[in-house]
Amino acid sequence: MSNTANDAQMDRRTRKRLATRQAISDAATCLFMERGFDQVTIDEIAxxxxxxxxxxxNHFPRKEDMFFDREEEARNLxxxxxxxRPSGTSPIEALGALAHQMIEQPSEAFPLFEHTQAFVETALASETLKARGRQMRDHFVQDLAAL
Known part of the structure; x- marks a missing residue:
């Protein structure tokens, strides 16, 4: 979530808010991976x-926002x-190299992708998540074109 230097700079209220958000995310992720997205209720997550x-x-306006809570981190990466990327390297080549690096060092350098297979399987089993995934993809492509 954050390092010690950042923690010291954050006030208590911010740290508590971030810890609560992370607790919700962690609980939701466990439940989604165990039972599937569509079988989990907001009350169970709470x-x-x-x-x-x-x-x-307050932290996640939609249930699917909990599932894709690290979208911004992945987009930023x-x-x-x-x-x-080095001069002369296309965006596709750079992303391909990143993908290879993530495959070779899945949890060491890229903890975001540690549970990718279970994540993808859960997403593909839900029409709601597939629709949200398409929206995210379309937004990513638009932002990518603007680079």
Whole structure:
């Protein structure tokens, strides 16, 4: 989530808010991976995270936002890779190299992708998540074209 230097700079309220968000995300992820996205309710996530239902919605307006809570981190990784690519390297080549690097060192250098197979299987089993995934893809492509 953050390092010690950043923690020291954050006020107590911010640290508590981020910890609550992470607890909700962790609880939701465990439940989604165990039972599938569509079989998990917001109330079950709230109970598992030991928060109220409204607290869940304060942090995640939609259930699928909990599933894709690291979308921004993944997008930033992709865009940073493209922006920092060596001269003469196409964006596709840079992203391909990133993909190979993630495959070779899945959890060491890229903890975001540690549970990719279970994540993809869960996403593909839900029409809601597939639709949200298409929206995210379309937005990514638009942003990519603007680079």
């Amino acid at each position: 109970n598992a995270a030991d928060v109220g239902r409204m607290t869940v919605f 992709a865009f940073d890779t493209i922006r920092s």
